[in-house]
Amino acid sequence: MSKKGRHEPHEEHPDESWLLPYSDLMTLLLALFITLFAMSSLDASKFQQMAAAMNAAFTGGTGVLDQNAMEETSGQTPKSDDNETPASAASPADNTQKSRESLREKLKQQEQENLEKLKKQLDSYIKNNGLSQQLATKLNQSQLSITISDNTLFASGRATVKPESRILAKSISNILQQFPNYDIIVSGHTDNIPISNSQYESNWNLSSDRALNFMKILLLNNKLDPRKFSAIGYGQYRPVASNSTNLGRAENRRVEVSIIRKYVDEDVNPTLQSMANNGK
Structure with a gap:
């Protein structure tokens, strides 16, 4: 009678089936982190290479290593145009x-x-009315000025x-109303x-009153905006x-009577520049 072999007791193997979904999850997380890293890079070529590598890993396509190998085999390198400006070179702020x-x-x-x-138009009015001795116009980088001699407007020592x-x-x-959006300065000298x-008591007072009184007559035209007008007395100092x-x-x-430009260069009188900017 044969004696049955005796089996040694042994431990049972634990169930390791959970490792499969865990490994898949870790792979997907790794792919996510790689994608986020690639997207945060400003180098578009590196992003494309990373995308190609991931495509090769998940779909069996040609990866970046295989692509480099193919380029080395063919002996061809991508051509680049040094004169070509990337579309991203000019930022929206620059544009x-x-x-x-x-x-x-x-x-x-x-x-x-x-x-x-x-x-x-002003020069034509002056010529046609024989006012060449009393009126003159001047256009420069900051304004168009109409100069009126004092004896045309006032009696000596008076501001009426x-x-x-x-x-x-x-x-x-009537001429000024054609330019309603411009600031007008009436100055006395x-x-x-x-x-x-x-x-x-001084030339300051006289010049200020003359400028103010003439401005008031201009503003009798209700088509002019008083907010655009100002009167200044310079006395003898200009x-x-x-x-x-x-x-x-x-x-x-x-x-x-000066019509102040809206668009003046930076080297023009800062006061006029500020007035032009505020009037926009």
Whole structure:
């Protein structure tokens, strides 16, 4: 009678089937982290290579290593155009700035054309009415100015506008209403001879009153916006000619009506630049 073999006791193997989904989960997480890392990089070529490698790993396609090997075998390298500018080279902010500068240049050019047209209109009015000795116009980088001699508007040492000069003021106001969005400065100027009467104690006072009174007559035109107007008295301190002669002093006694440009260069008077910017 044969004796049955005796089996040694042994431990049972634990169930390891959970390792399969766990490994799949870890693989997917790794792929996610790789994708996030690739997307955070600013190098588009590296992102494409990473995408190709992942495609090879999950779908059996050609990976980046195989692609490099094929390139080495063929002896061909991708061509690059050094003169080609990437689409991403110009940021949206740069494009916006260029667009603004382009628009500003167009508006500046249009403004120049408008002011030149207005100057011709004023010069024609002055010539046709025989006012060449009393009025003059000047267009520069900051403004278009209409200069009116003081004896055309006022009696000596006075700031009341002559009745016959109101027609001139009305004509100027009709011209100004064509440019309703521009700031207008009315400034008064005198020569350096001290004022000596009971009404005014200095040329400051006289020039200020003359500018203010002439501005008030301009604003009788209800089509003009008073918010765009200001009156300034400069007294004797902004002469345009020498005060050593009678002719020079006569040129310095004047009222100026200035149409301030909106689009001025940075090197123009900062006060006028600020006024133009605030008026936009």
